[in-house]
Amino acid sequence: MNTKATAAASPAQGRPVLGRFPLPLRVLGYALVVGVGLLYLLPFVLQLVTGFKTDPDAAAHPLGLLPTTPTTAAYQRLFGLSEAGDGVPFLRWLGNSAFVAVVVTAGRVLFDSMAGYALARLRFPGRSLLFAFVLAVMAVPGVALLIPKFLVLNTFGLFDTYTGMIVPLLVDAAGIFIMKQFFESVPREVEEAARVDGAGVFRTFWSVVLPMARPALITLTILSFQGSWNEFTHFLVATQSGQYETLTTGLARFVSGGLGGGTQYPLKLAAALLATLPVAALFFCFQRYFVQGANAGAVKE
Structure with a gap:
């Protein structure tokens, strides 16, 4: 009897936690996990995108995910490639x-x-x-x-x-x-x-x-x-x-x-x-x- 109970319980123990719930709850759970992950990644995405913006564009649209006029001026200044000679060390x-x-x-x-x-x-x-x-x-x-x-x-x-x-x-x-x-x-x-x-x-x-x-x-x-x-x-x-x-x-x-x-x-x-x-x-x-x-x-x- 103990062997049968163990064998019957083992498949359930091996299933993921969300797999034990009904389909609607599983969909809601995965959506929540994805939403939290995207919320966590948002600052890094904004950091990456803002580096290709101009100063006026970054000030006017700080949360914009697409640069209005993409430019690499910021990276040129960082690596001393700016023609204006205003680079940083x-x-x-x-x-x-x-x-x-x-x-x-x-x-x-x-x-x-x-x-x-x-x-x-x-x-x-x-x-x-x-x-x-x-x-x-x-x-x-x-x-x-x-x-x-x-x-x-x-x-x-x-x-x-x-x-x-x-x-x-x-x-x-x-x-x-x-x-x-x-x-x-x-x-x-x-x-x-x-x-x-x-x-x-x-x-x-x-x-x-x-x-x-x-x-x-x-x-x-x-x-x-x-x-x-x-x-x-x-x-x-x-x-x-x-x-x-x-x-x-x-x-x-x-x-x-x-x-x-x-x-x-x-x-x-x-x-x-x-x-x-x-x-x-x-x-x-x-x-x-x-x-x-x-x-x-x-x-x-």
Whole structure:
């Protein structure tokens, strides 16, 4: 009897949630989901379309989905191709953001994974207290550290330098937590087998455990790149010169009117769209690993 009941219930359990309702309710549900999706995409569509409008057209029809007179003037100004000579230093912002994001991402992946492995596997005095400090750092608002960051950078002569932009971001408490949780899920038998073969602690970490952490490493890479690419408050207190401006600080100065008057909606939204594309492309390329999260992983026998 239990077998028959289970067999009868299994088809219903495998059906989608909306498939269990009558057809009219299913149509209504799918329509609601599509409507919410389109509503979510509307700002991005407006951002894309506005970049091809003229300033008067964008001011007169801000919600128009078709440009009255399509033009690429905004993108020409961004890339310094405008004949009027009124371009903005977008390529310099892009170069600074790319350089800082790549270095910070590489540093976080390396140092966070090493720190996470040490907290997960090594036994040393104060280990639990150190992990408690890591969790405490995650609870501190970033705004509360702005003035201390400025004072430290200014004291050590790192203010308004690439070093001051990069070094404070090389280690992230959230990344350490993610890697620690993953390494704790790795069976200890794998590491013990490596030690029997003569591998030391670092060799075991680098050659045995770290290759198994690919899902967690990809997750950390995406989060680190996104965080450093979109970082604003740290760069705001760490730099002053225009040559160190990134996309976030440059666009903020641009939006506040620091690069000319007028609304300039097409130029601003075109720059914001281009600043969004790298992170979006990285996420869509590795979303399968990102969804798996830091707890994914398997041991090959």
